[in-house]
Amino acid sequence: MSAQTLYLSILASSMALTESPNPTALASIELVTEYAFDSNVIAKVMVVDEKTLTTGTDPLNNLVFKISFSDKVDGSTLTELKGRLYTGGGVEALEELHADDFNYIRGKLDFYGALDSQYDFFESITTSYSASKASAIVTALKNMDALNQLGAYRTKQVELAVPASTVTDLTPKEIKSALLDMRDQPRYLVCAETDSLPNIEALAEVMGKINCHVMIDVGNLTSWELVAALAESIGINDHRLTLYWNPNKSRPSNATTVLARKKWRPCVGDLLAQTLLRNARTNSSGIPPINRPVAGYDFPVAFRDMEKMPGVMLDEEAQNALASAGVNVVINERFNGGDRFIYGDALTQYDSKNSALRLTNSAEIETYTTNLVLSIVKKHMLKGMTSFVRDAQDECSRALDSCVAAGLLVQPSELSGLYYLLQITPRADDPFSKADIKFSRRPEGCARQVFFEGTVTK
Numbered sequence: 001m002s003a004q005t006l007y008l009s010i011l012a013s014s015m016a017l018t019e020s021p022n023p024t025a026l027a028s029i030e031l032v033t034e035y036a037f038d039s040n041v042i043a044k045v046m047v048v049d050e051k052t053l054t055t056g057t058d059p060l061n062n063l064v065f066k067i068s069f070s071d072k073v074d075g076s077t078l079t080e081l082k083g084r085l086y087t088g089g090g091v092e093a094l095e096e097l098h099a100d101d102f103n104y105i106r107g108k109l110d111f112y113g114a115l116d117s118q119y120d121f122f123e124s125i126t127t128s129y130s131a132s133k134a135s136a137i138v139t140a141l142k143n144m145d146a147l148n149q150l151g152a153y154r155t156k157q158v159e160l161a162v163p164a165s166t167v168t169d170l171t172p173k174e175i176k177s178a179l180l181d182m183r184d185q186p187r188y189l190v191c192a193e194t195d196s197l198p199n200i201e202a203l204a205e206v207m208g209k210i211n212c213h214v215m216i217d218v219g220n221l222t223s224w225e226l227v228a229a230l231a232e233s234i235g236i237n238d239h240r241l242t243l244y245w246n247p248n249k250s251r252p253s254n255a256t257t258v259l260a261r262k263k264w265r266p267c268v269g270d271l272l273a274q275t276l277l278r279n280a281r282t283n284s285s286g287i288p289p290i291n292r293p294v295a296g297y298d299f300p301v302a303f304r305d306m307e308k309m310p311g312v313m314l315d316e317e318a319q320n321a322l323a324s325a326g327v328n329v330v331i332n333e334r335f336n337g338g339d340r341f342i343y344g345d346a347l348t349q350y351d352s353k354n355s356a357l358r359l360t361n362s363a364e365i366e367t368y369t370t371n372l373v374l375s376i377v378k379k380h381m382l383k384g385m386t387s388f389v390r391d392a393q394d395e396c397s398r399a400l401d402s403c404v405a406a407g408l409l410v411q412p413s414e415l416s417g418l419y420y421l422l423q424i425t426p427r428a429d430d431p432f433s434k435a436d437i438k439f440s441r442r443p444e445g446c447a448r449q450v451f452f453e454g455t456v457t458k
Contacts (some may be wrong), residue, residue: 002415003032003033003034003035003123004019004032004034004035004165005018005019005030005032006018006030006031006032006033006162006163007020007021007025007028007029007030007031007160007244008021008028008029008031008043008045008067008160009021009022009024009025009027009028010025010026010027010028010129010137010141011024011025011026011140012024012026012136013140013143013144014141014144015045015146015158015160015344016021017043017160017161017162017163018163018318019163024141024178025083026129026133026136026137026281027060027128027129027137028127028128028129029065029067029085029125029126029127030108030124030125030126030127031122031124031125031126032122032123033121033122033123035165035363036165036167037069037162037163037164037165038164038165039164040073040163041069041070041071041072041161041162041164041373042069042070042072042159042160042161042162043067043068043069043070043160043161044067044068044070044156044158044159044160045065045066045067045146045157045158045160046065046066046146046148046155046157047063047064047065047066047141047146047147047148047155047283048062048063048064048066048147048148048149048152048319049062049146049147049148049149049150050062050063050064050150051150052084053134056131057087057127057131058086058087058131058135058137058211058326058383059131059134060084060085060129060137061084061107063084063085063141064082064084065081065082065083065084065085065109066080066081066082067080067081067082068080068081069162072368075270078121079121079122079127081109081112082109083107083108083110083111084107084108084109084125084126085108085109086108086109086110086128086130086131087128087129087130088126088127088128088129089123090107090110090113090126091108091110091113091114091124091126092110092125094108094111095111096208101188102299102305103338105221107211108127109125109127109439110125110126110127112125113120113125113126113363114188117431120137123352127295130172132425134376143282143346144158145157146158149406154171163191164219172196172198172199172201172202172363173202175199175202175203175311176202176205176206177205178320179203179206179210180206180209180210180237181197182279185210185212187212187213188212188213188214188272188275189203189206189207189212189213189214189215190214190215190216190268190269190271190272191203191214191215191217191268192217192269192443193217193218193219193265194217194218194219194230194234197233197234199213199330200216200234200236201216201236203402204238204241207238207240207241208238211240211367211370211371212240212367213241213242213363213364213367214241214242215242215244215268215271215272215314216234216241216242216243216244216269216403217244217246217266217267218230218231218243218245218327219266220264221245221247222247222309222310222311222312223311224312224313224314224318224321224322225321225328225366227245227325228321228322228324228325228443229327229328230418231243231325231327231349232325233369234349236349237349237350237351238348238349238350239348239349239357239358239362239366240363240367241293241323241347241348241349241360242326242328242347242348242349242360243326243327243328243349244267244268244271244327244328244330244343245265245267245327245328245329245330246264246265246266246267246301246329246330247308247309247312247314247329248264248303248306248307248308248309248312248330248332248341249262249263249264249265249302249303249306249307250262250263250265250303250305250306250307251263251303251304252304254302262307264309265303266320267301267330270302270303272292272302274292274294274299278290278292278294278299283406285402285405286402286408287402287405287408289406289407290361290364290365290367290368290408290422291361291365291406291407291408291444292446293346293361293364294343294360294444295328295342295343295344295345295346295358295360295361295446296342296343296346297333297335297340297342299343300340300341300342300343301341301342301343302331303341303433304325306341308332308333314329314331315416319331319344322344322345323347325395326345326347326348326349326350326351326358327345328344328345328346328347328360329343329344329345330343330344331343331344340376345448346359346360346361347359347360347448348363348450350363352370356443356456357441359446359448360446361443361444361445362443362444362445362446365403365408365409365443365444366443368403368408369400369403369408369409369439369441370439372396372398372399372400372403373396373400373422373437373439376392376395376396376399376422377392377396377437379392379395380392380395380449385426385431385432385435388435389424389425389426389435391415392424393422393424396404396420396422396424400419400420400422400441404419404420406446408443408444409442409443409444410442410443410444411442412440412442413439414440415440415442417444419441420440420441421438421439421440421441422437422438422439423436423437423438423439424436424437424438
């Protein structure tokens with residue numbers, strides 16, 4: 001979507017938040033954002049008289065505006081702003097007229113527009129008012145119960161509905177470009193809809209270029225046959241792509257009464273959250289425990305009051321067919337001490353009977369170690385060839401030794417007792433400017449099947 005502009009207007013007897021400027025406003029705050037709002041977002045505006053020194057050209061410098069945007073459903077805060085109004089011109093005018101007083105500039109709401117970092121909620125904020133209308137603005141704020149005295153026990157504020165944004169879906173090409181242009185390249189891409197195969201193909205292209213993982217929720221389906229057929233139609237045979245199906249319904253996480261009906265919800269949000277929490281538990285060398293797949297007993301799906309949706313059949317035939325299609329199902333399993341809803345498998349879309357890359361944790365170890373080696377090699381590029389080979393080989397070896405110690409790599413039979421083999425050598429056809437990298441290793445797997453044989457003896 002393109003940038004959205006909101007105008008917070010202070011009128012003679014009220015306050016309004018609109019998508020167009022109000023010519024009758026006594027004061028205006030223009031907010032430009034790349035984020036989209038739905039109809040459940042509200043803005044709360046509170047003004048505090050902090051008794052700061054004012055001047056004839058800036059008579060409202062004593063009033064501090066606190067503006068918060070929040071979700072009216074769960075009360076969570078999306079973003080907050082705090083600062084004073086300026087008579088006009090935005091941060092450019094502040095910088096030109098008050099270049100020697102940074103604290104003054106920083107105290108204005110307009111300063112948020114100068115931050116200009118990648119994840120700023122607002123791209124720019126511009127406040128404006130006429131100094132001759134200062135007393136009228138103060139009176140208006142008092143009349144609408146938005147003005148608070150410094151240290152007041154009970155605070156007053158105005159609550160406004162935020163206009164819902166008009167969102168135009170990105171084309172597959174735009175999705176691809178936006179993801180590839182991100183400064184911090186993602187390790188995981190998550191998709192909760194399968195209506196557009198071109199969009200999934202765009203994600204797969206990004207996955208191939210930056211060597212990340214794509215997690216796809218197959219949607220609100222009750223037929224395992226349809227799920228298996230959908231997996232077949234996606235048809236991306238790659239260890240970095242995984243499919244998930246949640247054939248259950250549950251209550252919202254913030255439900256307080258039984259009137260909050262059980263509904264289906266995608267599971268990939270929970271999966272991503274648990275994956276990031278797992279990754280945050282790094283060891284002293286900074287290695288995440290990705291040898292442990294996010295599946296099974298230790299990673300329960302914590303949706304409230306879960307139950308299988310009507311019409312869902314998960315008998316042995318269904319589970320075998322879904323496993324064959326590489327679909328990981330949220331399923332209820334009975335354990336010693338009770339039952340849990342868990343991610344019942346750890347399969348990727350890699351089509352193989354016995355390759356490690358058909359397992360999610362092995363696939364993560366493969367991409368993690370590949371990206372680790374490439375990032376180190378890139379750091380040593382444009383050195384002299386001799387020092388490049390020596391320094392890159394040494395640093396990569398130290399990093400991979402840490403991966404071995406963390407349990408990411410196991411000893412293969414083909415490497416004569418080594419856990420990995422990494423060779424960085426100048427190319428034979430151009431040893432002056434080109435080098436070859438050969439990297440062999442065996443990632444840790446996971447136990448997803450057991451074959452039990454029991455005997456009763458006398």
